[in-house]
Amino acid sequence: xxxxxxxxxxxxxxxxxxxxxxxxxxxxxxxxxxxxxxxxxxxxxxxxxxxxxxxxxxxxxxxxxxxxxxxxxxxxxxxxxxxxxxxxxxxxxxxxxxxxxxxxxxxxxxxxxxxxxxxxxxxxxxxxxxxxxxxxxxxxxxxxxxxxxxxxxxxxxxxxxxxxxxxxxxxxxxxxxxxxxxxxxxxxxxxxxxxxxxxxxxxxxxxxxxxxxxxxxxxxxxxxxxxxxxxxxxxxxxxxxxxxxxxxxxxxxxxxxxxxxxxxxxxxxxxxxxxxxxxxxxxxxxxxxxxxxxxxxxxxxxxxxxxxxxxxxxxxxxxxxxxxxxxxxxxxxxxxxxxxxxxxxxxxxxxxxxxxxxxxxxxxxxxxxxxxxxxxxxxxxxxxxxxxxxxxxxxxxxxxxxxxxxxxxxxxxxxxxxxxxxxxxxxxxxxxxxxxxxxxxxxxxxxxxxxxxxxxxxxxxx
Numbered sequence: 001x002x003x004x005x006x007x008x009x010x011x012x013x014x015x016x017x018x019x020x021x022x023x024x025x026x027x028x029x030x031x032x033x034x035x036x037x038x039x040x041x042x043x044x045x046x047x048x049x050x051x052x053x054x055x056x057x058x059x060x061x062x063x064x065x066x067x068x069x070x071x072x073x074x075x076x077x078x079x080x081x082x083x084x085x086x087x088x089x090x091x092x093x094x095x096x097x098x099x100x101x102x103x104x105x106x107x108x109x110x111x112x113x114x115x116x117x118x119x120x121x122x123x124x125x126x127x128x129x130x131x132x133x134x135x136x137x138x139x140x141x142x143x144x145x146x147x148x149x150x151x152x153x154x155x156x157x158x159x160x161x162x163x164x165x166x167x168x169x170x171x172x173x174x175x176x177x178x179x180x181x182x183x184x185x186x187x188x189x190x191x192x193x194x195x196x197x198x199x200x201x202x203x204x205x206x207x208x209x210x211x212x213x214x215x216x217x218x219x220x221x222x223x224x225x226x227x228x229x230x231x232x233x234x235x236x237x238x239x240x241x242x243x244x245x246x247x248x249x250x251x252x253x254x255x256x257x258x259x260x261x262x263x264x265x266x267x268x269x270x271x272x273x274x275x276x277x278x279x280x281x282x283x284x285x286x287x288x289x290x291x292x293x294x295x296x297x298x299x300x301x302x303x304x305x306x307x308x309x310x311x312x313x314x315x316x317x318x319x320x321x322x323x324x325x326x327x328x329x330x331x332x333x334x335x336x337x338x339x340x341x342x343x344x345x346x347x348x349x350x351x352x353x354x355x356x357x358x359x360x361x362x363x364x365x366x367x368x369x370x371x372x373x374x375x376x377x378x379x380x381x382x383x384x385x386x387x388x389x390x391x392x393x394x395x396x397x398x399x400x401x402x403x404x405x406x407x408x409x410x411x412x413x414x415x416x417x418x419x420x421x422x423x424x425x426x427x428x429x430x431x432x433x434x435x436x437x438x439x440x441x442x443x444x445x446x447x448x449x450x451x452x453x454x455x456x457x458x459x460x461x462x
Contacts, residue, residue, distance in 0.1 A: 074191040220254045
């Protein structure tokens, strides 16, 4: 069966667990009255807009408790306006937080608007400061869905035994009120807030629990709990893997995706016009957008203006001309013609150092060796050769990819790069719709003690 169809059926399976039986809408703010809210801090009602301004400002819904519901809000942020919406809460501070943050310059760039904080953190906001948008938070049994402007960005099912590390033990489903919280220096403004309760007797909770993840063995959830950016920086739409299928799979796994087209001579995107066409179809999608520069011609094939429209650019050293000026794709065995192994290896190192002078942000497929040499990886990647590349990498300010397709580079290389101050990315580099779950990257993250400060931050455009 086609992967896209499987993903669609999976999405439909999730939706069948959610009832459409809803009660009458209750207005929590209709533009004229905020008396149902207990407020503290700088809260203002002016011109039919309910505004929370500055840090430590809260509006708590009085005399209300909800379990299963559909919460709808129309809101916007001003510059430096950020905060959260807490559900199933009370004065003890329990419940889930849904982030409000459209600041692409925020150092904590993995908790953007719509994030189910510490459970499904998101690396991209679909909206800008100053832009009114609709947020929909639906809780139905064990399922939590978050939508922005009717685009689903979170689909989460809480299992019977959720993983919650300190201090997040109270971030679980129960029953409770709703609070609006401002933690930034700017404003969060609301035009409308309403809620519809859902009849619990029509919710198939056993079916939900049957497909919920075992979070005690879920390394992705552990990354979220560690407040670590959960982003696969290297995902391709290949083999019928559509943007819709990618978005659904991203929500299912809890891994954010950076979608990267292959750009260069002989690849799907070959000129500026095709770059802009791709970006027009993708900018409003829940993905960070990257450019993969292919071959050594990519720097002149695409203008700097077009390249700068991506959130970041990456390239590799797998395509070059060898010592006899033959075009080589290093992963294609018949193109790798080796007369002298040590000389060929020195050439690979020199080609990498040349690539590290190109205007890219991330070096991917790093320290790759062709099949003819790969069985003696540690022999050919001597300390002197590693040091030469790491020195060039540190000088270039490029980040280093930890690559899932080839399980490279080695732990020893990653540790040297970390010591040199190099930043890192995790990348599947999928060649089919089968995008992985960052197993090698997570293992290297643990073994090399990588922290959030070690990860590369894309320059996200909206």
